[in-house]
Amino acid sequence: MSHPRVSGVGLTHFGKHPERTGRDLFAEASERALEDAGVDRATIEQLNYGNFMGALSEHQGHQGPLMAEAAGIPDAPATRYESACASSGVAVREAVKDVRNGEADVVLVGGAERMNNLGTAGTTEALAIAADDLYEVRAGMTFPAAYALMAKAYFDQYGGSREELAEIAVKNHDNALDNEYAQYQKPISVEEALDAPMIAEPLGLFDACPITDGASAAVLVSDEYAETHDLDAPVALTGTGQGGDKMALQDRNYLARTPAAERAAEEAYADAGIGPQDVSVAEVHDCFTIAEVLALEALDFYAPGEAIGAAARGETTRDGDRPINLSGGLKAKGHPVGATGTSQVVEMTRLLRGDHPNSDAVGGEVGVVHNAGGTVASTTVHVLEVRT
Amino acid sequence: MSHPRVSGVGLTHFGKHPERTGRDLFAEASERALEDAGVDRATIEQLNYGNFMGALSEHQGHQGPLMAEAAGIPDAPATRYESACASSGVAVREAVKDVRNGEADVVLVGGAERMNNLGTAGTTEALAIAADDLYEVRAGMTFPAAYALMAKAYFDQYGGSREELAEIAVKNHDNALDNEYAQYQKPISVEEALDAPMIAEPLGLFDACPITDGASAAVLVSDEYAETHDLDAPVALTGTGQGGDKMALQDRNYLARTPAAERAAEEAYADAGIGPQDVSVAEVHDCFTIAEVLALEALDFYAPGEAIGAAARGETTRDGDRPINLSGGLKAKGHPVGATGTSQVVEMTRLLRGDHPNSDAVGGEVGVVHNAGGTVASTTVHVLEVRT
Numbered sequence: 001m002s003h004p005r006v007s008g009v010g011l012t013h014f015g016k017h018p019e020r021t022g023r024d025l026f027a028e029a030s031e032r033a034l035e036d037a038g039v040d041r042a043t044i045e046q047l048n049y050g051n052f053m054g055a056l057s058e059h060q061g062h063q064g065p066l067m068a069e070a071a072g073i074p075d076a077p078a079t080r081y082e083s084a085c086a087s088s089g090v091a092v093r094e095a096v097k098d099v100r101n102g103e104a105d106v107v108l109v110g111g112a113e114r115m116n117n118l119g120t121a122g123t124t125e126a127l128a129i130a131a132d133d134l135y136e137v138r139a140g141m142t143f144p145a146a147y148a149l150m151a152k153a154y155f156d157q158y159g160g161s162r163e164e165l166a167e168i169a170v171k172n173h174d175n176a177l178d179n180e181y182a183q184y185q186k187p188i189s190v191e192e193a194l195d196a197p198m199i200a201e202p203l204g205l206f207d208a209c210p211i212t213d214g215a216s217a218a219v220l221v222s223d224e225y226a227e228t229h230d231l232d233a234p235v236a237l238t239g240t241g242q243g244g245d246k247m248a249l250q251d252r253n254y255l256a257r258t259p260a261a262e263r264a265a266e267e268a269y270a271d272a273g274i275g276p277q278d279v280s281v282a283e284v285h286d287c288f289t290i291a292e293v294l295a296l297e298a299l300d301f302y303a304p305g306e307a308i309g310a311a312a313r314g315e316t317t318r319d320g321d322r323p324i325n326l327s328g329g330l331k332a333k334g335h336p337v338g339a340t341g342t343s344q345v346v347e348m349t350r351l352l353r354g355d356h357p358n359s360d361a362v363g364g365e366v367g368v369v370h371n372a373g374g375t376v377a378s379t380t381v382h383v384l385e386v387r388t
Numbered sequence: 389m390s391h392p393r394v395s396g397v398g399l400t401h402f403g404k405h406p407e408r409t410g411r412d413l414f415a416e417a418s419e420r421a422l423e424d425a426g427v428d429r430a431t432i433e434q435l436n437y438g439n440f441m442g443a444l445s446e447h448q449g450h451q452g453p454l455m456a457e458a459a460g461i462p463d464a465p466a467t468r469y470e471s472a473c474a475s476s477g478v479a480v481r482e483a484v485k486d487v488r489n490g491e492a493d494v495v496l497v498g499g500a501e502r503m504n505n506l507g508t509a510g511t512t513e514a515l516a517i518a519a520d521d522l523y524e525v526r527a528g529m530t531f532p533a534a535y536a537l538m539a540k541a542y543f544d545q546y547g548g549s550r551e552e553l554a555e556i557a558v559k560n561h562d563n564a565l566d567n568e569y570a571q572y573q574k575p576i577s578v579e580e581a582l583d584a585p586m587i588a589e590p591l592g593l594f595d596a597c598p599i600t601d602g603a604s605a606a607v608l609v610s611d612e613y614a615e616t617h618d619l620d621a622p623v624a625l626t627g628t629g630q631g632g633d634k635m636a637l638q639d640r641n642y643l644a645r646t647p648a649a650e651r652a653a654e655e656a657y658a659d660a661g662i663g664p665q666d667v668s669v670a671e672v673h674d675c676f677t678i679a680e681v682l683a684l685e686a687l688d689f690y691a692p693g694e695a696i697g698a699a700a701r702g703e704t705t706r707d708g709d710r711p712i713n714l715s716g717g718l719k720a721k722g723h724p725v726g727a728t729g730t731s732q733v734v735e736m737t738r739l740l741r742g743d744h745p746n747s748d749a750v751g752g753e754v755g756v757v758h759n760a761g762g763t764v765a766s767t768t769v770h771v772l773e774v775r776t
Contacts, residue, residue, distance in 0.1 A: 021522065046630075054517075055443040059525065061517035062472035065648075065765040066635045074639075075651070077630035078766065079478050080470045084450035090467050094482060101489035129442075129449035134409065137447065242434075242465035247454045251462075260453075263463070377453040378466065 003387070004099035004107075004220040005233035008037020009346040014214040014334030015183040016116045022051070022058055023070040025215035026112040029339075030071035033108070033217035033346075038231060044219070045104040047071060047078035048095045050088025050111030051338035056126040057114050071108060071217075082338075084130035085287060087111055088216065089341025089371030089380035095220050096240045096382070105225040110217030111343075113336035123211050127337075130374040132248040144208060144288070146249060146375045148200035151290040153255035155202065158305030162202050165289040166193035167311040169206045169331055172286060175318060176328025178357035183210050183334030207289040212334035216343035235349045239272025239383030241265060247377045258376040261298035265381045268368070272383035276300040279383075280322060280364025281351060283344040285372040286329040295370050296324065299381070318361040326351055326358040341371035341380060348384050391775070392487035392495075392608040393621035396425020397734040402602040402722030403571040404504045410439070410446055411458040413603035414500040417727075418459035421496070421605035421734075426619060432607070433492040435459060435466035436483045438476025438499030439726035444514040445502050459496060459605075470726075472518035473675065475499055476604065477729025477759030477768035483608050484628045484770070493613040498605030499731075501724035511599050515725075518762040520636040532596060532676070534637060534763045536588035539678040541643035543590065546693030550590050553677040554581035555699040557594045557719055560674060563706060564716025566745035571598050571722030595677040600722035604731035623737045627660025627771030629653060635765045646764040649686030653769045656756070660771035664688040667771075668710060668752025669739060671732040673760040674717040683758050684712065687769070706749040714739055714746040729759035729768060736772050 010032025012025050026049075034041055047068045054060045064078035081091040088111030095107040115123050128137045131146065154160055170190055176182035193206035226233045243263030246252050252259075269275055276299060284295035296307035301322060310316045316324040327333045327347035330340060348367040350356035365386035372379045398420025400413050414437075422429055435456045442448045452466035469479040476499030483497040503511050516525045519534065542548055558578055564570035581594035614621045631651030634640050640647075657663055664687060672683035684695035689710060698704045704712040715721045715735035718728060736755040738744035753774035760767045 047632075052449060053443065055441065058521060059517055060521045061440060061470060062519075062635070062762050062765065064471050065632050065762070066520065068632055069634055069639070074634045075632055075647070077632045077652075079482075079630075082449060082468045082470055083452055094467075097486065097489070097491055101485070101491070103485055103489070129447055131450075132454065133446060133448045242467075244435075244453050244456055244463055244465045246457055246462045247450070251457070259463070263465075374450050374453070377450065 002100055002223040003236040003238045004096050005223060005226045006218055006235045006237065006345065006349045007039060007221045007226060007231045007233035008033045008219040009349050010036060010217045011181045011343060011346055012215045013181055014212050014336060017213040018116050022054060022112045022114045023066055025213065026067045026110060027070040029110055029215035029217040030108060033219050037219035039106060039219060041072050043106045044073045044076055044108045046076055046107050047073065048081065048091040048107060048109040049078060050081050050091040050341055052082060052084055052087050052113060053126045053337065057118050083378045084373035085337050086341055086371045086373035086378050086380055087338045092342055092345055092382060093240045093242055093380050096237050099220050099222050105222045107220045108217060109220060109342055110215065111338040111341060112215035113338040114213050115211045115336065116213050135248050135250065144200040144203055147288040147290055148203045149249060150255050151202050154290060157256045160308035162194060163190060164308050164312050165207055166190045168289040168292050169193045171311045171317050172325050172329040172331040175326050175358060176332035179328050179333060182328045182332055183212055184332045203288055209287050209330040209335040212336040214334060214336035214339050216339040216346050218342055218345050234386050234388050235352050235384050236387040237382055238385045239268040241267030241271060241381045243379045245377045249375055257304060258294045258298045260376050261295060261370060261372060261379040264379040265299045268381040268383050274366060274383060278366050279368050280366050281326065281362045282324050282368040282370065283327055283348055284324060284370040286325060286331050287335060292324065299368060299370060318358060323361050326361055344369035344371060345382065352384060352386050390488055390611040391624040391626045392484050393611060393614045394606055394623045394625065394733065394737045395427060395609045395614060395619045395621035396421045396607040397737050398424060398605045399569045399731060399734055400603045401569055402600050402724060405601040406504055410442060410500045410502045411454055413601065414455045414498060415458040417498055417603035417605040418496060421607050425607035427494060427607060429460050431494045432461045432464055432496045433494050434464055435461065436469065436479040436495060436497040437466060438469050438479040438729055440470060440472055440475050440501060441514045441725065445506050471766045472761035473725050474729055474759045474761035474766050474768055475726045480730055480733055480770060481628045481630055481768050484625050487608050487610050493610045495608045496605060497608060497730055498603065499726040499729060500603035501726040502601050503599045503724065504601050523636050532588040532591055535676040535678055536591045537637060538643050539590050542678060545644045548696040550582060551578060552696050552700050553595055554578045556677040556680050557581045559699045559705050560713050560717040560719040563714050563746060564720035567716050567721060570716045570720055571600055572720045591676055597675050597718040597723040600724040602722060602724035602727050604727040604734050606730055606733050622774050622776050623740050623772050624775040625770055626773045627656040629655030629659060629769045631767045633765045637763055645692060646682045646686045648764050649683060649758060649760060649767040652767040653687045656769040656771050662754060662771060666754050667756050668754050669714065669750045670712050670756040670758065671715055671736055672712060672758040674713055674719050675723060680712065687756060687758060706746060711749050714749055732757035732759060733770065740772060740774050
């Protein structure tokens with residue numbers, strides 16, 4: 001099978017951009033990706049675009065054609081994918097399928113989100129549409145509270161401590177120090193994390209990712225196209241997986257496991273013909289520190305109950321055997337929701353091809369990205385490999 | 389190439405359901421589709437779902453997993469597609485590609501929309517997110533006004549009259565008389581249409597589709613699956629096309645043509661290996677009467693300027709050579725936005741396989757469905773054929 005190549009990637013700075021619209025952000029990210037790819041904009045056959053809360057934050061739906069225009073390809077078919085925080089992970093997955101099945105040779109994929117203009121309360125309310133409005137949101141559930149429930153369930157079932165969660169936050173802040181696109185380029189200590197205000201016990205402020213504006217883009221091309229056009233695109237997307245689960249936490253059998261992610265990982269590994277032992281590096285969806293723990297177990301890097309101490313033990317730090325979230329993760333790099341899934345592909349591509357500030361921490365040629373929606377009711381997992 | 393078969397279809401009644409949630413509506417439509425298909429729910433591999441304004445009408449995003457649960461397949465990967473009024477047309481397209489490329493053998497596709505709970509003013513404001521918020525909506529543009537501009541441009545360029553538009557409304561109301569799912573099962577006259585209140589000159593109230601709650605679903609299976617499981621599924625989806633265009637009317641070169649639909653039609657015809665002359669019957673996106681005219685020209689059933697009189701001449705009525713919108717169309721059957729694209733596939737399947745109240749008006753075995761987003765900034769076109 002022909003595997004799509006990532007021929008170019010682009011990001012905006014992740015952070016606060018109150019004066020910039022979503023289309024403005026996506027125009028910048030897509031321009032960078034096109035320049036990096038070295039492909040002519042006229043060759044782009046379609047746009048796969050992820051956005052989550054545009055109807056609420058910018059009174060703007062139908063962003064497919066709008067963002068195609070922002071990217072300079074106004075006549076191209078363009079589709080918006082929405083799967084909460086996994087929106088542009090799904091956009092990537094559909095692009096991978098289209099390229100490897102010969103439906104398209106050159107696809108622009110990406111996402112954007114504008115959040116800070118809503119303020120903190122407004123953003124919390126907008127994010128809540130990723131949960132079950134009838135049975136969770138109206139009962140007062142917010143996402144910090146939901147992930148706090150998952151953390152408590154994890155602690156109850158397997159043990160774990162707030163210190164171990166803090167080590168994850170410290171690691172991800174440390175990873176972001178040299179990442180110019182990151183919202184936070186400042187170190188934090190375990191003590192600072194533990195002393196930060198509690199937002200939903202056992203999660204404190206430093207266990208949560210920030211509110212972020214930003215955009216991401218990548219150009220995927222077929223093997224044949226890359227070869228014919230002599231493109232320098234050493235990173236291939238060799239596996240894709242998607243999993244689902246019941247929407248509301250109350251309807252699930254487990255709170256301390258994420259079966260949607262387990263299913264996505266299993267499919268992606270089988271698709272790529274690899275196993276978790278082959279993976280050198282991963283970007284996972286750490287919207288909260290506990291989410292990184294759940295992700296590492298769903299990806300089968302650790303048995304249930306074992307990942308909580310991974311950062312504290314130094315196994316997932318930049319000097320560890322399998323560094324996790326070398327970009328800084330959602331925690332420190334930021335989480336512009338609809339942009340995050342493609343952003344992980346952008347970061348992994350840079351890490352694997354050697355032009356990321358943290359590329360020197362990568363000890364192999366196989367990376368995985370994990371993008372989760374809501375309380376992991378939807379997940380995509382992708383495998384990226386160097387294929388020179 | 390293997391063409392997906394439509395093995396089962398289901399609809400709710402289209403109309404006012406203020407007491408029913410989106411998930412409730414989709415549960416009904418998907419249950420009907422599964423029963424009609426005669427496939428076990430456990431064999432469904434994924435849900436492709438279209439919804440447009442759920443964030444505004446039900447404070448509910450992330451509807452993929454929510455609707456998978458409503459359909460009784462909570463663990464299946466589920467994706468929401470949003471392309472304004474073409475949302476579930478895009479969901480169909482992606483399902484067609486997945487089935488014919490071997491990514492899945494059994495896919496549930498559908499859509500739902502709840503609108504009446506917003507009231508007329510609220511719905512108008514919510515529908516506006518399908519237009520360019522910065523450059524159209526803030527200038528006061530509404531969809532009736534936008535289509536009125538397109539109608540005026542058409543009249544200026546090619547000629548045409550309000551009477552000819554009224555004939556389209558009369559035809560579509562007539563077609564809906566026996567359709568139990570239709571919002572309006574009542575005849576109207578040209579005089580009534582012309583006497584109705586003007587909403588945006590030259591469009592009167594009877595030139596516009598109503599505000600509708602409803603859901604649609606279809607089960608697509610591979611040829612091989614249908615054969616192996618001895619399914620009675622004579623209708624195949626043999627062609628798919630998608631087109632894009634600039635979002636705002638002001639940025640386009642023409643207001644009286646719809647290039648996004650022209651591109652989608654061209655692709656779908658080529659994909660199916662047919663031409664417009666082979667098409668016996670079509671369901672087109674008549675959100676306003678003028679939209680049916682533009683659709684018929686984009687599908688190349690008529691040269692530019694020729695479709696305006698088609699209904700008046702009796703060419704597109706149920707006794708005509710190529711009946712259009714035998715379901716009643718969006719105009720009389722109703723337009724629950726996210727459900728419409730799949731609903732057109734549902735109606736065409738019933739028309740072609742012979743169990744639609746208007747099947748006797750179908751004079752051939754090739755049908756086309758045309759689903760447009762916004763002011764036709766996005767469009768999907770599909771070809772359905774009887775393949776016994």
